[in-house]
Amino acid sequence: MKNEVQAGLSTHLRRLWRYGMVLSANSDVAEDLVQATCVRALERAGQYEPGTRLDRWLFSILHSIWLNDVRSRRIRMGQGFVDAETALVTDGLAAAENQVMANEVLRRVEALPEAQRSTVFLAYVEGMSYREVAEILEIPIGTVMSRLATARGKLALKDDAR
Amino acid sequence: MSRDEDIGQSDDARLVAYLDGELNAEDRERLEKRLAADPALSAHYDFLSRSNFAYEEAFAPLLDAAPAASLDAMLARVTAAKVAVSSRSHRSRRGLIAASVALLAVGALGDRVVGGFMGAEGNAHWRTAVAEYLKLYTPQTLAVMTDDAAERAQELGVVQSGIALPDLRPEAIALPGIALKQAQLLQYDGKALGQILYLDARYGPTALCIMQSSLPGAPVDTERRRGLNVAYWSFAGHAFMLIGRQPKEQLSTFAQSIARRLANTPA
Numbered sequence: 001m002k003n004e005v006q007a008g009l010s011t012h013l014r015r016l017w018r019y020g021m022v023l024s025a026n027s028d029v030a031e032d033l034v035q036a037t038c039v040r041a042l043e044r045a046g047q048y049e050p051g052t053r054l055d056r057w058l059f060s061i062l063h064s065i066w067l068n069d070v071r072s073r074r075i076r077m078g079q080g081f082v083d084a085e086t087a088l089v090t091d092g093l094a095a096a097e098n099q100v101m102a103n104e105v106l107r108r109v110e111a112l113p114e115a116q117r118s119t120v121f122l123a124y125v126e127g128m129s130y131r132e133v134a135e136i137l138e139i140p141i142g143t144v145m146s147r148l149a150t151a152r153g154k155l156a157l158k159d160d161a162r
Numbered sequence: 163m164s165r166d167e168d169i170g171q172s173d174d175a176r177l178v179a180y181l182d183g184e185l186n187a188e189d190r191e192r193l194e195k196r197l198a199a200d201p202a203l204s205a206h207y208d209f210l211s212r213s214n215f216a217y218e219e220a221f222a223p224l225l226d227a228a229p230a231a232s233l234d235a236m237l238a239r240v241t242a243a244k245v246a247v248s249s250r251s252h253r254s255r256r257g258l259i260a261a262s263v264a265l266l267a268v269g270a271l272g273d274r275v276v277g278g279f280m281g282a283e284g285n286a287h288w289r290t291a292v293a294e295y296l297k298l299y300t301p302q303t304l305a306v307m308t309d310d311a312a313e314r315a316q317e318l319g320v321v322q323s324g325i326a327l328p329d330l331r332p333e334a335i336a337l338p339g340i341a342l343k344q345a346q347l348l349q350y351d352g353k354a355l356g357q358i359l360y361l362d363a364r365y366g367p368t369a370l371c372i373m374q375s376s377l378p379g380a381p382v383d384t385e386r387r388r389g390l391n392v393a394y395w396s397f398a399g400h401a402f403m404l405i406g407r408q409p410k411e412q413l414s415t416f417a418q419s420i421a422r423r424l425a426n427t428p429a
Contacts, residue, residue, distance in 0.1 A: 006241060013230070013233040022221075031232065034233060101215075102223070121217075127218065130184050142175075145179055146175050149175040149178045149210075152181075153213075155213035155215070
């Protein structure tokens with residue numbers, strides 16, 4: 001189990017970092033989140049059930065670290081967050097200058113409140129089922145559905161209508 | 163998603179679940195009937211489906227932007243720290259890295275440090291790891307060690323056999339005007355790593371590290387890692403690196419001198 005976790009971690013680092021970026025919009029925080037996730041995953045390797053999706057398990061660890069440690073601490077310390085408007089698009093932009101639509105999608109997603117943003121990301125970018133999203137975010141499926149419904153309503157709006 | 167009772171929510175949620183293929187056959191059928199009969203609902207469905215973007219594609223560049231090398235090095239570090247701490251079972255599991263750092267700082271990591279440093283990305287990771295570890299040494303760490311030539315020679319003998327080097331005499335690895343402080347054997351992922359520590363009065367802790375390597379021989383090259391300068395080369399089935407805060411040129415001169423002396427060692 002432990003070896004499976006250890007070996008599997010390396011293949012998911014970039015995806016975990018991206019999720020960290022979606023949550024924090026700050027590459028340093030994202031990297032710290034991935035590191036904390038790795039440490040905790042290795043500590044708790046015994047809790048990982050072989051045969052289940054390791055990436056799902058890692059995403060849920062990262063999310064709970066974000067929620068319980070990083071996010072709350074940052075807010076407590078009054079640091080707030082980097083302006084979400086800039087980070088994702090800037091990072092994405094370099095590689096996708098000509099993907100105007102892609103950047104527009106990024107902009108719209110990052111303009112969503114955090115709860116909707118993470119739900120949209122996990123469901124539509126990571127391609128997870130509602131049930132998987134619910135497990136990672138530790139919320140009822142109904143909440144996943146209502147978050148996605150609200151988010152979809154905003155995402156569907158044209159720029160001039162927002 | 164299965165039953166309406168579970169949804170128990172707005173038409174929006176139902177329509178989105180329909181768009182996402184998360185409704186079961188029964189609910190899907192019921193909704194399709196309503197859509198056919200209700201123009202307002204159908205219009206709302208059209209509106210919501212405008213948010214069917216290529217999300218995965220839009221976020222792909224962000225994946226490419228991930229600092230892969232840095233993340234890999236971090237994982238290697240964390241894995242190494244984890245193993246180092248596990249070997250001391252009573253140590254607190256919190257602050258794993260801090261704990262292993264402390265172990266290293268007092269030079270007590272004589273047992274196992276395991277990581278994927280010689281993995282897919284070739285030879286560079288172990289140099290990053292060494293750089294990170296060396297940064298933890300202060301002049302004081304080494305200053306307290308006694309200068310005992312006989313002890314050093316004995317330590318070098320241990321390192322020599324550990325990394326299967328033909329000869330590692332003190333005179334082969336001596337640096338002009340810089341004190342040789344310690345030679346010890348560490349271990350990375352089942353491979354022995356010889357670490358020879360010097361204390362440069364001007365530039366502080368300096369290390370020569372050696373591992374067995376399958377890479378072909380290569381002349382001395384320099385690089386910067388974690389704020390330290392590195393001169394590295396490979397020769398006769400071994401990878402070498404000399405690392406410290408000296409200017410690159412000086413480090414490179416030292417490295418070439420050591421490389422020459424080791425190459426001239428009679429087999």
